[in-house]
Amino acid sequence: MSDTIKIRKGLNIKLAGAPEPRLCDGFQATSYALRPDDFPGLVPRVLVHEGDVVQAGTALFCDKNRPRVLFTSPVSGRVEAVVRGPRRKLLAVVVSGDDRGKSESFPVADPLALSRDEVCDVLLRSGLWPSLIQRPYGIIAQPGDVPRDIFISAFDSAPLAPDHAFVLKDEAADFQAGVHALSRLTSGKVHLGLPAGRPDYAFLGAIQGLTCHYFQGPHPAGNVGIQIHHIAPVNKGEVVWTVHPQEVVLMGRLFLRGVCDFSLLLAVTGAEAPVTPAYYRVIRGSSVRWLTARSADGAPRRYISGNVLTGNRLDADGFLGYYDHQITVLPEGGEPEFLGWMMPGMNKFSFWKMFPAFLMPGKQYRPDTRLNGGHRAFVFSGVYEKVVPMDLLPVHLLKASLAGNVELMEQLGIYEVIEEDLALCEVICPSKMEVQKMLRQGIDLMIREMS
Amino acid sequence: MLMRMKFLRDYLDKAKPHFQKGGKLHVFHSTFDAFETFLFVPAATTPPQGAHFRDAVDMKRSMSVVILALMPALLFGMFNVGYQQMLASGEVRTLLENFMFGLWKVLPLIVVSYVVGLGIEFAVAQVRGHEVNEGFLVTGMLIPLILPVDTPLWMVALATAFSVIFVKEIFGGTGMNIWNPALVTRAFIFFAYPSVISGDSVWVTGLRKGMDTVDGFSGATPLAEATASVTSGLSGSDLLRDLPSMWDMFLGLIPGSVGETSTLCILLGAFVLLFTGVASWKTMLSVFAGGAFMGLIFNLVGGSAYMELPFYYHFVMGGFAFGAVFMATDPVSSAQTETGKWIFGFLVGLLSVLIRVANPAYPEGMMLAILFMNTMVPLIDHYVVHAHIRRRLKRAHVQA
Numbered sequence: 001m002s003d004t005i006k007i008r009k010g011l012n013i014k015l016a017g018a019p020e021p022r023l024c025d026g027f028q029a030t031s032y033a034l035r036p037d038d039f040p041g042l043v044p045r046v047l048v049h050e051g052d053v054v055q056a057g058t059a060l061f062c063d064k065n066r067p068r069v070l071f072t073s074p075v076s077g078r079v080e081a082v083v084r085g086p087r088r089k090l091l092a093v094v095v096s097g098d099d100r101g102k103s104e105s106f107p108v109a110d111p112l113a114l115s116r117d118e119v120c121d122v123l124l125r126s127g128l129w130p131s132l133i134q135r136p137y138g139i140i141a142q143p144g145d146v147p148r149d150i151f152i153s154a155f156d157s158a159p160l161a162p163d164h165a166f167v168l169k170d171e172a173a174d175f176q177a178g179v180h181a182l183s184r185l186t187s188g189k190v191h192l193g194l195p196a197g198r199p200d201y202a203f204l205g206a207i208q209g210l211t212c213h214y215f216q217g218p219h220p221a222g223n224v225g226i227q228i229h230h231i232a233p234v235n236k237g238e239v240v241w242t243v244h245p246q247e248v249v250l251m252g253r254l255f256l257r258g259v260c261d262f263s264l265l266l267a268v269t270g271a272e273a274p275v276t277p278a279y280y281r282v283i284r285g286s287s288v289r290w291l292t293a294r295s296a297d298g299a300p301r302r303y304i305s306g307n308v309l310t311g312n313r314l315d316a317d318g319f320l321g322y323y324d325h326q327i328t329v330l331p332e333g334g335e336p337e338f339l340g341w342m343m344p345g346m347n348k349f350s351f352w353k354m355f356p357a358f359l360m361p362g363k364q365y366r367p368d369t370r371l372n373g374g375h376r377a378f379v380f381s382g383v384y385e386k387v388v389p390m391d392l393l394p395v396h397l398l399k400a401s402l403a404g405n406v407e408l409m410e411q412l413g414i415y416e417v418i419e420e421d422l423a424l425c426e427v428i429c430p431s432k433m434e435v436q437k438m439l440r441q442g443i444d445l446m447i448r449e450m451s
Numbered sequence: 452m453l454m455r456m457k458f459l460r461d462y463l464d465k466a467k468p469h470f471q472k473g474g475k476l477h478v479f480h481s482t483f484d485a486f487e488t489f490l491f492v493p494a495a496t497t498p499p500q501g502a503h504f505r506d507a508v509d510m511k512r513s514m515s516v517v518i519l520a521l522m523p524a525l526l527f528g529m530f531n532v533g534y535q536q537m538l539a540s541g542e543v544r545t546l547l548e549n550f551m552f553g554l555w556k557v558l559p560l561i562v563v564s565y566v567v568g569l570g571i572e573f574a575v576a577q578v579r580g581h582e583v584n585e586g587f588l589v590t591g592m593l594i595p596l597i598l599p600v601d602t603p604l605w606m607v608a609l610a611t612a613f614s615v616i617f618v619k620e621i622f623g624g625t626g627m628n629i630w631n632p633a634l635v636t637r638a639f640i641f642f643a644y645p646s647v648i649s650g651d652s653v654w655v656t657g658l659r660k661g662m663d664t665v666d667g668f669s670g671a672t673p674l675a676e677a678t679a680s681v682t683s684g685l686s687g688s689d690l691l692r693d694l695p696s697m698w699d700m701f702l703g704l705i706p707g708s709v710g711e712t713s714t715l716c717i718l719l720g721a722f723v724l725l726f727t728g729v730a731s732w733k734t735m736l737s738v739f740a741g742g743a744f745m746g747l748i749f750n751l752v753g754g755s756a757y758m759e760l761p762f763y764y765h766f767v768m769g770g771f772a773f774g775a776v777f778m779a780t781d782p783v784s785s786a787q788t789e790t791g792k793w794i795f796g797f798l799v800g801l802l803s804v805l806i807r808v809a810n811p812a813y814p815e816g817m818m819l820a821i822l823f824m825n826t827m828v829p830l831i832d833h834y835v836v837h838a839h840i841r842r843r844l845k846r847a848h849v850q851a
Contacts, residue, residue: 233846235843235846235847236847302496302503304503308502308503308504309502309503310501310502311503312499312500313499313500313503328503330503330504332496333494333496334494335494336460336491336492336493336494337491337492337494338459338460338490338491339489339490339491339492340491340492341492341509341511341512341515342511342512342515345507348507349504349506349507350506350507350508351506351508352506352508352513352727352728353726353727353728354508354512354513354516354727354728354729355507355508355512357507367504367505368496368504369496369497369503369504370492370494370495370496370497370504370505371493371495371496371497371505372492372505372506372507372508372509373492373505373508373509373510373511373512374488374493374495374509374510374582375582376509376510376582376584376585376625376626377584377623377624377625377626377627378626379510379513379586379625379626379782379783380513380729380782381731381782381785381786381787381788382731382733382782382787382789382792385789391839391842391843393788393836393839395787396787396788396836411840411843411844412836412839412840412843413843419501423501423502426501426502426505427502427504427505427506428506428508429505429506430506430508430509430510430512430513431510431626432505432509434498434501435501435502436500436501436502437498437500437501
């Protein structure tokens with residue numbers, strides 16, 4: 001049980017603005033939104049009209065191809081807008097919340113006493129089903145599938161990531177119930193990836209019904225995909241599911257209390273954040289206006305729903321992404337830099353020893369969003385391998401993806417990876433490749449060809 | 452500094468509209484772009500999805516590190532051009548005078564190589580609508596370093612043009628080429644104009660034009676002497692006596708191509724490349740391993756003076772070290788897989804010693820060994836990738 005899996009490749013990027021381990025008050029939102037774009041490949045069908053009164057757990061839209069998969073309102077209130085873009089593409093369903101906290105009701109039950117179908121049904125109806133991610137492809141799990149195993153990574157190793165030991169410390173009971181629910185869904189085990197040498201995570205190791213694995217090493221050791229690869233890799237024809245630990249808590253809460261309570265702990269991070277970098281209690285899909293409106297000094301900032309490696313840029317009146325438990329703030333852009341490629345660059349972050357960054361291993365960086373160079377063809381080889389702790393040939397996989405070679409992608413392990421697993425490649429690439437976009441292009445093709 | 456920077460920025464911003472679509476200088480937009488991005492790293496930002504910040508390293512930075520790594524070999528090469536000429540002519544000059552003498556001999560080669568190569572790069576970037584790639588900054592510096600100092604400039608121009616067009620641009624530019632462009636430039640001259648790049652009279656400037664030399668001066672490179680020993684039936688100990696001392700060869704005080712002679716300076720460059728991670732230590736190390744392996748086999752078999760030559764002599768003679776450090780490690784034309792790099796490098800080293808010793812027609816085996824192995828890279832990578840795929844499949848069967 002206490003076998004530690006050592007991850008050697010990877011990179012911890014130290015940025016300034018890590019969240020302080022305390023819960024701050026004051027995050028306010030009155031409108032909440034669910035956006036289909038948060039779910040790769042989803043074709044939504046809207047189930048409500050503007051002005052409809054909804055409760056927490058009332059379905060707003062469903063998956064057109066799998067109508068049992070519902071996307072439900074995180075709060076009680078009124079549908080404020082059904083926002084459509086060009087060609088009537090659904091962009092968001094916005095709900096303005098009232099403070100009555102009404103929720104659809106679900107049976108209060110010990111998930112272990114329920115049948116698999118009953119557990120599925122509750123998760124589907126409550127709108128928590130989309131929290132189950134299937135690997136391959138990183139898309140919403142198929143209700144009909146029985147996954148080989150379910151994997152949870154208890155820790156997040158990305159830059160400025162929330163510390164789950166803090167986030168989950170008061171949620172052990174809900175987490176336990178969630179794990180029980182998950183254990184009904186798989187024919188195999190529920191695996192939990194824990195950080196080695198962190199006694200503050202021990203309470204999670206004590207949860208019943210889990211198989212624990214300990215990981216040591218730099219990011220992406222906390223990525224569930226990397227953990228799966230080292231515990232029991234996904235081969236062709238196999239399906240496993242992954243869940244974020246905070247979602248496990250939401251599931252447990254649903255079964256223990258019978259109501260939809262989609263509140264979670266959000267880490268606001270980044271040295272540029274207009275509030276203290278710390279944890280805030282918010283409800284899924286909250287408007288981020290409260291935060292963005294505070295940028296009074298006018299310095300351009302980028303608000304990111306998620307972390308700096310994989311997140312999405314937020315508009316000033318944007319909403320927290322469905323899967324995101326973190327908002328990161330970076331300085332946006334900057335001036336063109338005179339002979340920047342030639343200058344010593346004392347304050348610049350770099351993986352390479354071409355900048356003096358390696359002389360200051362403890363330094364916390366405050367990078368801005370500049371690309372720091374132009375797009376080029378692949379020139380260097382063996383670079384991505386240094387930050388991908390898997391038996392994988394990243395560049396060959398990406399080239400197969402660009403070429404649309406389905407068979408080769410399959411052979412090279414497309415089933416094992418999603419964007420976050422190769423995100424570090426994108427950061428360190430001297431050719432400034434958009435690695436994650438290239439990978440998703442291949443995954444989208446796989447979904448089209450294999451279904 | 453700040454003032455000048457501001458002035459430049461304003462100037463560029465003022466000039467920019469002329470080069471944009473619809474402007475009267477639009478045909479030169481790639482050229483403008485290249486100079487603008489050279490002067491100012493652009494402020495373009497990351498896309499709204501994906502990684503939101505990027506490493507400070509870009510292609511300009513990495514390529515300038517390679518140039519930096521070439522500096523010791525280049526500066527020493529300039530000195531050595533003068534020094535060799537001094538030895539041949541019997542003139543007496545100081546160290547600095549030798550350097551200045553060599554500088555004026557080498558500079559035209561550098562200028563021609565850059566002007567021709569970059570000219571073509573700019574033109575092609577223009578036609579294709581690409582940004583100008585930095586790859587040629589390195590190639591253009593490598594070319595003069597691997598040629599005899601007296602190579603006629605028009606040949607350098609012709610060979611560079613051939614190489615940039617037919618070896619690089621035709622395949623899609625930097626990153627797409629199969630062979631090392633700098634080596635093809637040399638190979639072009641080697642096969643088209645053999646008289647300027649082989650023999651005993653090309654390595655020291657002036658000899659080909661019939662300069663008077665001091666008595667007993669041969670001008671032959673150690674490699675040529677070693678090759679000649681095979682036909683003349685010299686014994687092993689005679690050959691060792693005839694060759695320059697190991698120390699001289701290591702320092703580089705021997706005739707040869709401009710930048711290839713000083714193993715010491717090349718090792719300084721190797722340190723820069725390896726420390727910064729720009730070149731693969733696997734490739735570099737395995738080239739030396741392959742050369743040592745083949746050399747040791749010859750040592751064991753014996754039979755001629757050349758075969759009995761201690762294997763480490765190969766490292767300091769001719770272009771072996773230069774090829775191992777700067778040519779075999781070219782990330783584009785070398786193997787793309789990590790296992791492939793071991794195989795590629797090992798065979799480069801092995802073949803180059805094999806060609807040197809076994810084929811008297813080609814005293815310098817390094818160029819041909821690398822070009823041949825460049826050709827074999829897709830094959831090596833193919834097998835490495837398929838071994839990887841088989842391993843993945845096996846994993847699936849074991850699990851099932």
